[in-house]
Amino acid sequence: MKIPVQYNSPDVGFQIIPDATVVTSRKTSFYQRLTSSMPFLITVMVHVLLIGGAAAIIVQKNVIDKNETFLASNPRESVADKQREYRVQNARQRAASSSPSNPVSVDRIISTAENTLQIPVMLDLPSMQSGGLPGFGPMGPGMGTNPRSSIATSVSKDSSISPRAFTPMDFMGLNHNVSKIVFVVDTSTQIMEPRKGGFLAFSIIREEIMRQVSRLPASAQFNVILYRTTNGETGEVEMNLYKRELSPANNDSKKDFFEWMAPVNAKLDDFGPASATRRTGWRRKPLPPEAGVDPLFLPPSWVRAVHAALEQSPDTIFVITASEGRVSRMVSEQELSKRRAELDKGKADYERDAIKEGTTLAAIVTARNAAYNKARRELDAANSKLVAERKEPVVVADSNQIFRSDVQAELRKKGISIKLDGTGWTKKDGTLFPIPPQWITGVEPASWNDLNNHMSRLTRALSPQQRASLNMFLFVGPTDKPDSAVSILTAVAKRNGGNFQLLTTKRLEEIRAKEVEASKKGS
DSSP states (O other), X not given: OOOOOEEOOSSEEEEOOTTSOOEEEEOOOHHHHHHHTHHHHHHHHHHHHHHHHHXXXXXXXXXXXXXXXXXXXXXXXXXXXXXXXXXXXXHHHHHHHOOTTSOOOGGGOOOOOSSSOOOOEEOOOOOOOTTOOTTSOBXXXXXXXXXXXSOEEOSOOOOOOOTTOOEEEEETTEEEEESEEEEEEEOSGGGGOTTTTHHHHHHHHHHHHHHHHHTSOTTOEEEEEEEEEEETTTTEEEEEESOSSOEEOSHHHHHHHHHHHTTTTOBTTBOSGGGSSSOOOOOOOOOOGGGOOOTTEEOOHHHHHHHHHHTTOOSEEEEXXXXXXXXXXXXXXXXXXXXXXXXXXXXXXXXXXXXXXXXXXXXXXXXXXXXXXXXXXXXXXXXXXXXXXXXXXXOOSSGGGGGSHHHHHHHHHTTOOOOOOOTTSBOTTSOBOOOOOOSOOOEEEOOHHHHHHHHHHHHHHHOSSSOOEEEEEEEOOTTOOOHHHHHHHHHHHHHTTOOEEEEOHXXXXXXXXXXXXXXXXXX
């Protein structure tokens, strides 16, 4: 039997294990144990190195793959795709570079779409008819077919109307949104008097109206009514309408309007509404009895032109007048008979005084008329000379105005002297015979409140669905004192949803200069 024996020694020990041989065991140090396991350590180090190398290769491959994915182009991408992407990128860069500090010029945007509000493009304007006033160009100073002119028309020929499509308009300093607009323009010689600015002033008015029409989109409608007072006391008026109804603001209408408007008050011997290329008179539409308009009330002449405008149901009316006019009312037959008796008595008294002076009323009237006719011939000859020298003529409404102080001052400034011939109608003391009234008037003054009532009734009767805003411009000279007229016309404009503005030649020249400057910037 084997008996386990164990003997411990500092260096050697024996251990008897059942069914085993005797094994000798030696206790070793850490270095001995470590060196005794060297093959194992080598194996471990080799594996560690292999694993580290493999990890480094994997990491490097992943990084390279990512860089190649970012930089490499798609092999399937075609040249056309690249070009398309390039265009898209350029478009995005241009859009990103646009800012309010560098706006796109509105004058250079042109829409080719139909039935839209379009930015006007340039159109060749008609030339003035032969015989026009030299030195003033086809449409007065600053006008013509210069490509820098701000006159333009809409390119659309579509005449469809959208009454709700309003267009901002700045006319003579008044801002309005318009869709259906009528310009009512005084073309009497009074508006071209020397003290107000003469030919130059009206040429600016004419070109400004044409410019505003040129800027209207094809969806808008317009008309122009020219008028002239033929009897200031009764408000009788001569009128010429561009069209009997509102006209679509398309290209054809604008071109036709330019031709119609260009010669208005542009020739020395042709003034007033009839100076346009054709004549279209006003056919007054009957008012319903319930309108309540007083048939005996006589409004100013510009109101009668506004009456014609209201018949066309506009949303905006601009009136340019040289005077506020008069409001009057027709008198009864009894009053007329009384006035005739007073006139006859006055003539009889005058005849007795004339006989004492060695003449008669008829001789005095004949001599006076001859004197004024002579003065008129002298003025006409002087004006012809001025025009030949390319200078502005002196315009007067009638021969009596030749001897008004402001006209005489203008004549002297131009080196012209016209004196009134007193032959045959001068008293013994050297003074001229005054001419007594030769006819009676059938009217009497009325109140401006009557005009307000008249306008309200006209508006209700002629334009019940849409009330037009009435905007008034009074054209005056620098020495005029229009306080009363300003008060009257301001009240009329305000009561009818509009505004009032005073116009002078200086103001008109400022407007024209502003338009010329804007045209230069847009060219």
